[in-house]
Amino acid sequence: MSHLRPDILERARELIALYPRPRSALIPLCHLAQEQDGWLRPEAMEEIAALLGITPAEVRGTASFYDMLHTEPVGTYLVSICTNIACLLGGGAELLEHAEAHLGIRVGGTTADGMITLEEAECLADCDRAPCVTVNHRYVGAQTPGSFDGLVADLRAGRRGDEIPPHGTLVRVRRSTGLQADPASVADERAAMAEAQAARAAAKEEGS
């Protein structure tokens, strides 16, 4: 019985097909699983391992390396506050402190209602709107302590549902513009590459 939903599984298979080696799709697949569950459940990691022909230990090894992949449960909304240099100067650290106090949790924690997980982030690439905040990887613009409280209230009331999807999802995992080439031509090109490689190897063998 598959843990991943049929649509997720289908997208996973599409992603795997993009790479010469299945294991290259590991990180995108982890994001996909997070789209379903919000975090990487052990069942999901085992299924990813089976899809890619690697071991669950390897999936966990990779997943535990990256901050954007969660091996522990997270809330419906993952609020990331940047404290890198631009944001620090723009009040990021103070905003984070305020967020901790307002939500009643420490960095890395999840509110009791399971709605919000707070994390301190490295540069989120939105320095012109410091201090930068994202919710489920969607920018919500520069925040002040006051506006942050409003944001939290909106999230809890479900008022931002149109722009912020539930659970942490990277847009690019779903973006389908990445591969413009016809799969057949990709396959042809790969075959040609393999042939050339074999020829080189053969030439090398003969030379040695």
Place this chain on the structure above:
Amino acid sequence: MPDVPGPPEETVTFVLDGREVTARKGEMIISAAERAGTYIPRFCHHPRMKPVGMCRMCLVEVSGPRGATLQPSCYMSVADGMEVVTASDKVKKAQDGVLELLLVNHPLDCPVCDKGGECPLQDQTLAYGPGESRFVEEKRHFEKPIALSELVLLDRERCIQCARCTRFAAEVAGEALIDFAGRGERVEVATFPDRPFSSYFSGNTVQICPVGALTATPYRFTARPWDLDQVESTCTTCAVGCRVAVQSSANRITRLLGVDADPVNQSWLCDKGRYAYEAVNGDEVAATPDAPDAPDGRVTQPLVRRGGELVPAGWGEALRAAADGLRAARSAGGPGAVALLGGAQSTNEGAYVWAKLMKGVLGTDSVDAQLGDGLPADLVLGLPQATIDEACHARAVLLLTGDLREELPVLFLRLRRAAVDRTTTLLEVGPVPTALTPHAAVSLTVRPGDTAAAVRALLGGGSAEAHPHPAGPTVDDADLARARRLLADGLPDGAVDGTGVVVVLGRPSVAEHESVVADAARALAQALPGARFLLALRRGNVRGALELGLAPGVLPGRVGLEAGRAWFSAAWGAVPDAAGRDAAGILSALAGGEGVRALVALGADVAGDYPDRGLAARALEAADFVVDITGHRTSTTDHADVVLPVAVAHERAGTTTNVEGRVSRLSQKLVPPGEAWPDWMIAAELAAELGGDLGLTSDTEIWSEVERLAPAFAGCTARLLDAAATRDGVVVPVDLAAVPSHPVHPIDPMGTPGIESAERQGAPPRVGQSAPPPSEGPVALGDGTASGGDAVPGTGRPAAGAGIDPAATGVAAVHVGPADSYSLRLVARRRLYDAGAAVTHSPSLRPLVPAAEAHCNPHDLDALATASGEPVRLRSARGTVELAGRADDGVPRGVVVVDANVPAGAGTLHDLIDAAGAVTEVRMESVR
């Protein structure tokens, strides 16, 4: 890498610390420097694994376009004109820095750490480190230890993240059950939750860990390395013959470490071989409610049955009783009334002396070292032989054997590596997938019993299946064509003689008659005269026992009974009149009272190990007299009239012969417990008791007689075996051209920390000492004649192989009937952790024995409306067994797979098997 066969490679010349050095093109600086006598400190680099450049300990200065820069020498290959400096101030400072950083997090708990005293981190800190620590803060503390598996423990604070263990698991063992988790200072080696590191090769990670982070449960806190005494020997747990360093303290083995023998195990061991020494020590588990049948320890004194009970006796009394019993049987039924089973646990010397006693003194030819789970001796001894190295570099390897990971684990490692590195191509023919299936270019799944038909189809003719099952496996024509192409690939058009092909031949299932595989082998040998064979027999020294005559119809040294009659009659005084019975024949004759009356079990548990358990029990019941020569009590002991305690592995010196016919040294490390004797001594004393003098009083004397009399061993002298150049053993018949003439180059001492044999793996070589010592020189056979094994004109000595004809082996072809579509065919495979004495008597391995289950295709289980895990009943013409049914997608329909050598729950799987039948058909029923 140490020398491997192949064409001479391109070389490059670079400058190492001011002198010109020639190295192989593509070689890493660290290896090239080591061969030139300059040791560069390292942690993550391992000579048998790919570079990773993780620890930075091996930084050296390398000239480049921007001047000299620090580069990891394990990750940069040599280039022409490259200038490398290994000992400049800059390098020294870098090494200081790396060690200081490593020691920031590494605890200074050396006094309580198992690695203390043999620790590469300790040693290299002393040799290359700053000497003083500036770190005064509190170090990290973790819960300790974490069990990665039942055998491997992890102390996380000691880990220096060299990735040797994780790379071993992924790269060498091919099962990445451990990997780094986390990032930065929080990196740790971890398994997936509830998926322990249960690999047959997990002990290797402990051996190669350069710190004390990984420890093995059987060794943890038992010894300090400087208290250990060591000899180099050969593991005889299975027939691969891995070279090992055996370390002991106070007449107890404390651990085994793999020695880097290039042609054999390349420093790896399986966990069974590594930890089965516990059975030698006789460490036993106390009987608990969970394990009420905790085994007895070693047999340490002779026992004689008196009034129905086995009671202790002196050697003299026991030997007299044994001789009387055997003599009585012989006078009642002639020489053939005495039979011997076993010998695979003996040394070559022991096997020879027992063959001499049985065949020369008692005059019986009914001896068999195989217990119905092997192959006819004619095939084993008569087919053209391949070595493991040849298989790993063969154009194609045809696997016609059981799961090698279960049967010959280190051979699996070698072949897996060869397939991954593409030095060979694997083709597989078998009833169920094995651990090598994912690496095989083509895998043909055949129905049990159809192996020979499939092989014939592969060789170009006929259908792959004699009697296909309606829903069973079908050999795909396209696969067959691909396999055929791969067999001929690389040869000129039309030349399909099998040159460059190695067939790994074993028994995929003991429920399939040996004649089926034998038939396939004969077809292969006939159609592919250029092919060579690697006989995948699994019992310790089974190959040596067969080579030395412990099989019907053969005499020592690969000679048929008739071909060697004159030669051995002259030497021994007599040889049997006619060919005797094999194991099946001996047991049937015993059970039926047809000619065999007395049985000698030589280190063999006949009752518990013969596939047809019912036949074995009836035979032992019916026997007039049974002598059990054993190191441990087994179920055969219960039937014995006389029990003689024998020295087991590590308790006797001598030689052993592995699957490829490689003879290597066994060293004695322990004094045998109690009154146990080496098996050759028992045979010699028994002969004296029977009125014959074998004239053999030591293993050296025996070996010189073997070398003189047994043609296949000609030239394989003690001097040759003791030469430093041949420490990895010599393949018989000795081919001088193939015997290495120079000592094996010392390999990286960090490759196998803990082994201190100074000549082999000890201190790094120094400049000027890398050439072989002059006294060693090339080794030569005594008289400098042609290869060993040839006939010697004028003496009457036959050639090795004389009278052995694999094409005319005495096994009758057994008819395979059409499949009944309601029945399933049984595949009885062997597991590594089994019910044998080595595992049963090893407390660490005993819990790892798997439960017996009936693996079958989910469809076949669904048909019974039984869920996976629920009990099913298997019924054959022979008996009935109840087991848990297990759905397994890998098993084809119409087949049920059961592990033959693990203790089954209700009833015993062996009870199902009819050893005389070609295949075993079973009905599977639900139990409700």
